[in-house]
Structures are given as structure tokens and as C-alpha cells.
Amino acid sequence: MRSKSHHLFRQLREYRFLNIFLYFILGAVIFAALYSNIKPETLDVELFSLSDQTIYAPITVEDKIETERKQQEAYDSVEDQYVLRREITDKQVDLVSSIFDTIIEVNEESNSAEKGKNKTLPIEEAKLKSLQKKLTSSINERIPENVFETLLAAKNDELKMAKDAVVTAVNNIMSKEIPIVQLTEAKNQVHEELQYAPLRQDILKSATELGKFAITPNYVFDLEATEIKRQQAVDNVKEVQIKQGQIIVEEDELINREIYRKLGLVGLLDNEKSYKPFIGAGLLILLIVAAIIYYFEKLEKQALKKNNYLLLYCLIFSITILLLKIVSLFQKIDYTYIGYVVPIAMGPMLIKLLINERLAILTSMILAVTGSIIFNEGVTGTFNFQIGIYYLFGCLGGILFLGEQNLRSKILQAGLFVALINLIIINAVMLITNGTYSNLETGSYFIMASVSGLVSSVLTIGFMPFFETGFGILSAMKLIEYSSPNHPLLRKILTETPGTYHHSVMVANLSESACEAIGANGLLARVGAYYHDIGKTKRPRYFIENQMNIENPHNKLSAQLSKNIIIAHVTDGVEILRKHKMPKEFIDIAEQHHGTTLLKYFYHKAKETNDAIYEDEFRYPGPKPQTKEIAIISIADSVEAAVRSMSNPTPEKIEKLVRSIIADRLQDNQLNECDITLKELDIIAKSFCETLKGIFHSRIEYPELNKKQKEKKS
Known part of the structure; x- marks a missing residue:
């Protein structure tokens, strides 16, 4: 019944929909943990009532009504802008000058008419009528007739002097700013300007009147400049904001209309529902889940292992989030900084030990963000950045300190x-x-920080066996435990088959260095190599490395029987490992390390007596190596045995032998079912050669020992 349920659970983990379901669950867990912390706070307050607490603004928001009021004040405070119009001065000077020119012209015309003795009206009256016709009606209305009569009676030289004096006076007075309120004062200055002019009294009086007429305001209202100034004043008004954390109403203060409006503005009234925080949280969770999906979908593992790791990750992450949420409940009883005691580093440390360091670092950042939201009680914003930084550095510290020594x-x-x-x-x-x-x-704070670190390590140690056993995880820590010489199976190999044990250690050394050279799991290869020949403990004396001072029993057996004994060590090893409930990775190594290779010695021995023998009868049952680690152990197994049998190994001979064995495996299609490349095989060959050169290095021939050997021979 138990095996049936285990098989059902295995099938469930292989289904494609499971990972989608787990991603959804992961997002739901994060949202559920954050919900109460991002939900907008609402207050049941009434207008014109007394506040029972000091209320702070939970967010920063613009107070548009207040902003507009201040802008209007700034607009209204700008005074009208005036500008000095030089063209008005020029126009009035030209006007005065043209009036005098017209008077001179009328005088000249009158003189011509007098010579022609064409008289119909008196001369003075005729001149006045002619002048009034030549001038505009506004000039005629504003300047008295006696002024014109006096000027018309003057001589041309006097008129020219009067003209120059008036033009100069008008030009001098209007060169300065003359607003409308100062117009009378400016007109009175004409008399001061003309009083010293060399003119007859009556002409001076008329010229003064004409000058006063010409003076007009030249400092006029500038609509465009005024609007620009007012717009600048409006633009300079800063946006009025209700700052996050700003006190809106003090305790026992009356909630008037203005305060009530501000409470509504920051979303603290029951009738103001906002979904923006939930949308923002959804986007954040979407980004987090997308990062996790990207990581797991990039894993180059089978669906079973991928789902296995994802399920394990979801479980560890959910436990960590649950711890955060449970501890955060104590914030309600004024333990605002209780978040410092959370053993947050437990999650990333477990993920680092059981899955991957990169995923652990990513999780540290996720937990720092979510933790800063969960523990936002007592802060004015949604994020408690202090505790977020605290969580991030604590998690990263645990991950980096673990390093590779698990x-x-x-x-x-x-x-x-x-x-x-x-x-x-x-x-x-x-x-x-x-x-x-x-x-x-x-x-x-110091006590909580210390407790957080210590409890993180205790929980990590406590959870490790459950996760390793429940998910069949062969962690680095577990591998190190299996590599201990005190392990029952390793002690069995050492005591019953010392030659095989030495062979396994040599294969382990070769495999580990080669795996690390190509980026494979060197520790798995080393520990797996220790157990790869465990099947030889069943019939140890039938394997040459264990035949110390005894006759080879295969000399008395047929090739068929010897073949069966040799091949049986693979199935025997698988059986022993399964009996002792060893990890599946070790079982795969024991089962696949010979692949479907040919037992050449016994095959050729059988061919000597019977030509009808087929190669398939003398091949290992397989399967062929499925992973890089098993392929490397397979090659290392043959290389170590071959080099050990060489009489005088040299670097050149070793390299030639190593490459010939690799080429033979390629030609025999033994590496077709694993994703190892030719480039990696070249790196593996170089690694093997380097390791073997260190083992089989040339030694110094001691003279005394050499002399005794010669004497013995003689």
C-alpha cells in the first residue's frame, strides 16, 4: 500500500500542471501574507465630532483645493505691470511740431491771398477758419481758439522759436515715466520748461497751453507683461501635499469640514474605497513569481526533479512567510520592533543547502521586500525599510558564510x-x-538580533533531515556524511575488499577533479565512486585487485561462468545499495558505470573454444551512463585499472592510454545517452592525465637500496 501511494505521489510530481499550480500557490501565499498590511486603513469618524486618537496621513497625496487656493492668491497678489512707451513721446512731439507747421503754412497762405487782394473775410478770422479745417476735430475741441489766434498773429520767426521751445519741453518731460495719476503734475512742468524761453508774453502763454495739450501719459498698463508675471507667480507656487506621516488631526481635536475633507483625501473614510494598493501588490507578486518561474524553467533537469525542487522551495518559502506573519501579530500589542526576532535566515539557508545558492540569494531579496511590508506597523509608509535591510543582510550573511563546506x-x-x-x-x-x-x-534589539541568528541555525538543522528524507534530496551535507569511512558499507568494502576500496578511492579522486573541471558535481562523483563497486564484496576473490597471494579462480572456470560472475557485481551492488536504502544517485552510478561495455578478455577467451559466441552475450546489461558524473566515473574506472596494470607508466604512455579509452567509449556508443560534449571529454582527458601524473610520478632511486638489490641479484 505504501509503495502504491509513493508511486502515485511520484506520478503526481511528474505532471506538467503541478508546477503551474505551485506557482499560483506561491503567489497566493505572498498575497495572503501581505493583504492585511496593504489594505487601506479606514476610520469611522463623524463630522464635527472629537477625534479619539491622533491621526496620521498614511500616504502622500496632493491637496488640489489648497493648491488652487494658493495659486489664486499668488495670481491676485501680482500688481499691474506698466511700461514706458517711447513711441507715445515721439508721437506727441510730432503732433506739436505739425501744429506749428500748420500755423506757419496758414500764415504763408494768408500772405499770398493778401497780395492777390482776394478778400472775402477779415484776415484773422480767415486764418483761424483755414487752420481749423487743417487740424483734427479733437485738437480743435481741446485747444482754445485764443491760443490759435495769438499764434496766427505771430511772425514766422517767433513761431519757429516757440515751436523749438515747446518740442524741447515736451520731449524733456515725456522722456520720463508719466503714469495717469501724475499727468497734472507733468502738465504743470511745461510752464517751468518754457518760462525762460525768449518769447513775448502772449506767445509764451499760448505755447505753454499747446505744450500742456501735448503732454499725455506714456507709462501705460502692459497686459502681456502682467499676465506673464501672474503666470510666473502661479507656477512658483509649490504643490500643496499632505505628507505621509503628517498629523491630520490631534487627539480630542474637533473634526471640522477641512479636516474631514483631508481625511477623505488620504483615503481614511469608510466611503473612500481604493484598489490601487492591491493592484500594486499584484504587480509586485507577479514580478516575484516571474523571477522564480524564470529560474526553475531554466533548470536543466527532468520534470520529476524540477517539480520536486519547486515543491520543496514552495514549502520552505511558505514556512518562512508563516513565521513572519505569526510574529507580526505581536505588533498589535505595541511590540513594533518584534520583527527583529524572526529567524528569517532559516529559509535562504535551507534553500542554499538543499537546492541552489543563486535561488537562495533571490529568495533573500524577496523575503526582505515582503518582510518590510509585513512589519510596517508603527511606520508612516507601506515599507519598513529598516527591517527590510536587516533581513536582507542577515540572509545574505548566512548564505555566504556556509560557502561550500556544508x-x-x-x-x-x-x-x-x-x-x-x-x-x-x-x-x-x-x-x-x-x-x-x-x-x-x-x-x-541586541537580544532579538542574537536570537534571530541562533534560532535560524537551529531550525535549519532541525528541518534538514525531514526535507532530505521526504524529498529524496542528496544534499552536499548528506554526501559528506556518506563519504565518512565509518559508514557501514564503506567499512564493509575496506575490510572485505581492500583492493576494491583502494581502486574506488583512486576512481573517486580522478572523477572529482574531472567533474569540477567541466562544472559537474564533483562531490557527488567522489562519494558515488566510493560505492560504485560495492557488489564486489559478495565475491571478492574473483576480482583481480583483491587476489593477494592466491591463484586466480577464473583459471579454473569457463569463460561463460567467469563472465556471469563479473557482470553480477553490478546487479549485486544495486541490490545491496537498495537494501541499505542508499540514495538513487548512488544506485544509478553502480548500475550504469559499466554501461553496455564488452568483457573483452572473457569474450576472446570464449571465442577460442567456440566461434558461435556473440558479443551481446558478453556485454554488461546497462543502461548506459545517463549523466556526466556517471560517464566520468565509467571512464575513470577503466583508466585507473588500465594504468595500474602498466609496468612502467610514463606521462606519454598515460596520456595515450587515457585518450584511447575515451575514443573506445565513443566508438562503442557508450556516451550517447548523456549530454557530455567532445570539448568536455578533452578537458576530462587532461584532468585524468594531471591526476595520474601526480600519482604515478617518477621516484628517486636511493643508492644504498640500489646497491643491496645488485648484491642480491649477483
């Missing part, structure tokens, strides 16, 4: 390191914010 003792040390990082970050935040903290507060 020992259980290292986890406890990582917890201490996380505690140290937490203390440093809290100190940094306290100093940067320049706040005032009591000794009790400071001590509480």
Missing part, C-alpha cells in the same frame, strides 16, 4: 555569524537615523 557544525557557526551581522545592521541603523534610544530598547 557541514552541520558549519550551520551553527553560520547562525552565530548571522547574529553578528544582525547586531552590526541594528547598530548602523540606530546611528544613521540619529535617534535616541533607552538602554532597555537597545538591549532588547
Whole structure:
């Protein structure tokens, strides 16, 4: 029944829809954790009632009504702009000049008419009528007739002098600004300008009247400049905002219409529903899940392993988020900074140990963001950046401290390191914010930071066996445990088949260095190589490395029987490993490390007595190597045995042998079912040669020993 349910669970994990379902669950877990923290706060308050608490603005928002009011004030405060119009001065000077010219012209015409003795009217009256016809009606209406009569009676020389004096006076007076309110004062200045002119009294009086007529306001209202100034004043008004954290109403203060309006503006009234925070949270969660999807969909693993890792990740992430949410509930009882005690580093440390370091770093950033939202009680904004930074550095500290040495003792040390990082970050935040903290507060922060790091390591150590067993994860820590010589199976190999044990250690050394050279799992290859020949413990004396001072038993057996004994060590090894519930990776290595290679020695021995023998009868049952690690162990197994059998190995001979074995595997199609490349095979060959040269290096021939050997021979 148990095997049936396990098979059902395995099939379920292989289904394609499972990963989609898990991504959805992951997003739902994050949204559920953030919901209460992003939900807009609403208050049940009434207009003209007293506030029972001090209310702060939860967000920053523009107060458009207040902004518009200030803009209108700025607009109205700008005075009208005036400008000095030089063209008005020129126009009035020309006007005065043309009036005098017209008077001179009328006088000249009158003189001509007098010579022709064409008299119909008196001369003075005729001149006045002629002048009035030549001037505009507005001039005639505004200048008295006696002024014209006096000027018409003057001589041309006197008129020219009067003209120059009046033009100069008008030009001098109107060169200055003359607003309309100062017009009378400006007109009175004409008399001062003309009083010293060399003119007869009656002509001076008329010229003065004409000058006063010419003076007009030249400092006039400038509509365009005024509008520009007013627009500048409006633009200079800063946007009025209700700042996040700003006090809107004090406790026991009357909620008037203005305060009530502001409460509605920041969304604190029941009738103001806002969905923007939920949309923003949805976008954030979408980005987080997209990053996780990108990582897992890029994994070059089978669907079963990929779903297995994804399910494990969802479980670890959900547990960590649940811890955050549970601890955050204590914020309601005035423990605002209780978030510092959360063992947040547990999640990334577990992910680093069981899955991958890159995913652990990504998770650290996700937890820092979500944690800063979950623990936003007591801060004016949605994000508590202080605790977000605290979580980020604590998680990264735990991940980086673990490094590649995934020992259980290292986890406890990582917890201490996380505690140290937490203390440093809290100190940094306290100093940067320049706040005032009591000794009790400071001590509480330090205790919570220390507890967070230590509990993270304890929980990591506690959860590790459950996840490793439940998900069949062969972590680096588990591999190190399996590599211990005190393991029952390794002790069995060492005591019952010492030659095989030495062979396995040599294969492990070769495999690990080659795997690391091409980026494969070197630790898996090393530990798996220790167990690859465990099947030889069933009949140890039938394998040459264990035949110490005994006759080879195969000399008395037929080739067929010897072949069966040799091939059986593969199936025997698989059986032993399964019996001891060893990891599937080790079982695959034991089962596939010979692939379907040919037992050449016994095949040729059988061919000597029977030509009807087929190669397939003397091949291992397989399957062929499915992974790079198994392919490398397979080649290393043959290389180590071949080099050990060489009488006088040299670097050149070793390299030639290594490359010939690799070429033979390629020709025999033994590497067709794993994704190893020719370039990687070349790197593997070089790695094997380097390792073997270090093992089979030339040694110094000691003279004394050499002399004794010669004497013995003689």
C-alpha cells in the first residue's frame, strides 16, 4: 500500500500542471501574507465630532483645493505691470511740431491771398477758419481758439522759436515715466520748461497751453507683461501635499469640514474605497513569481526533479512567510520592533543547502521586500525599510558564510555569524537615523538580533533531515556524511575488499577533479565512486585487485561462468545499495558505470573454444551512463585499472592510454545517452592525465637500496 501511494505521489510530481499550480500557490501565499498590511486603513469618524486618537496621513497625496487656493492668491497678489512707451513721446512731439507747421503754412497762405487782394473775410478770422479745417476735430475741441489766434498773429520767426521751445519741453518731460495719476503734475512742468524761453508774453502763454495739450501719459498698463508675471507667480507656487506621516488631526481635536475633507483625501473614510494598493501588490507578486518561474524553467533537469525542487522551495518559502506573519501579530500589542526576532535566515539557508545558492540569494531579496511590508506597523509608509535591510543582510550573511563546506557544525557557526551581522545592521541603523534610544530598547534589539541568528541555525538543522528524507534530496551535507569511512558499507568494502576500496578511492579522486573541471558535481562523483563497486564484496576473490597471494579462480572456470560472475557485481551492488536504502544517485552510478561495455578478455577467451559466441552475450546489461558524473566515473574506472596494470607508466604512455579509452567509449556508443560534449571529454582527458601524473610520478632511486638489490641479484 505504501509503495502504491509513493508511486502515485511520484506520478503526481511528474505532471506538467503541478508546477503551474505551485506557482499560483506561491503567489497566493505572498498575497495572503501581505493583504492585511496593504489594505487601506479606514476610520469611522463623524463630522464635527472629537477625534479619539491622533491621526496620521498614511500616504502622500496632493491637496488640489489648497493648491488652487494658493495659486489664486499668488495670481491676485501680482500688481499691474506698466511700461514706458517711447513711441507715445515721439508721437506727441510730432503732433506739436505739425501744429506749428500748420500755423506757419496758414500764415504763408494768408500772405499770398493778401497780395492777390482776394478778400472775402477779415484776415484773422480767415486764418483761424483755414487752420481749423487743417487740424483734427479733437485738437480743435481741446485747444482754445485764443491760443490759435495769438499764434496766427505771430511772425514766422517767433513761431519757429516757440515751436523749438515747446518740442524741447515736451520731449524733456515725456522722456520720463508719466503714469495717469501724475499727468497734472507733468502738465504743470511745461510752464517751468518754457518760462525762460525768449518769447513775448502772449506767445509764451499760448505755447505753454499747446505744450500742456501735448503732454499725455506714456507709462501705460502692459497686459502681456502682467499676465506673464501672474503666470510666473502661479507656477512658483509649490504643490500643496499632505505628507505621509503628517498629523491630520490631534487627539480630542474637533473634526471640522477641512479636516474631514483631508481625511477623505488620504483615503481614511469608510466611503473612500481604493484598489490601487492591491493592484500594486499584484504587480509586485507577479514580478516575484516571474523571477522564480524564470529560474526553475531554466533548470536543466527532468520534470520529476524540477517539480520536486519547486515543491520543496514552495514549502520552505511558505514556512518562512508563516513565521513572519505569526510574529507580526505581536505588533498589535505595541511590540513594533518584534520583527527583529524572526529567524528569517532559516529559509535562504535551507534553500542554499538543499537546492541552489543563486535561488537562495533571490529568495533573500524577496523575503526582505515582503518582510518590510509585513512589519510596517508603527511606520508612516507601506515599507519598513529598516527591517527590510536587516533581513536582507542577515540572509545574505548566512548564505555566504556556509560557502561550500556544508557541514552541520558549519550551520551553527553560520547562525552565530548571522547574529553578528544582525547586531552590526541594528547598530548602523540606530546611528544613521540619529535617534535616541533607552538602554532597555537597545538591549532588547541586541537580544532579538542574537536570537534571530541562533534560532535560524537551529531550525535549519532541525528541518534538514525531514526535507532530505521526504524529498529524496542528496544534499552536499548528506554526501559528506556518506563519504565518512565509518559508514557501514564503506567499512564493509575496506575490510572485505581492500583492493576494491583502494581502486574506488583512486576512481573517486580522478572523477572529482574531472567533474569540477567541466562544472559537474564533483562531490557527488567522489562519494558515488566510493560505492560504485560495492557488489564486489559478495565475491571478492574473483576480482583481480583483491587476489593477494592466491591463484586466480577464473583459471579454473569457463569463460561463460567467469563472465556471469563479473557482470553480477553490478546487479549485486544495486541490490545491496537498495537494501541499505542508499540514495538513487548512488544506485544509478553502480548500475550504469559499466554501461553496455564488452568483457573483452572473457569474450576472446570464449571465442577460442567456440566461434558461435556473440558479443551481446558478453556485454554488461546497462543502461548506459545517463549523466556526466556517471560517464566520468565509467571512464575513470577503466583508466585507473588500465594504468595500474602498466609496468612502467610514463606521462606519454598515460596520456595515450587515457585518450584511447575515451575514443573506445565513443566508438562503442557508450556516451550517447548523456549530454557530455567532445570539448568536455578533452578537458576530462587532461584532468585524468594531471591526476595520474601526480600519482604515478617518477621516484628517486636511493643508492644504498640500489646497491643491496645488485648484491642480491649477483
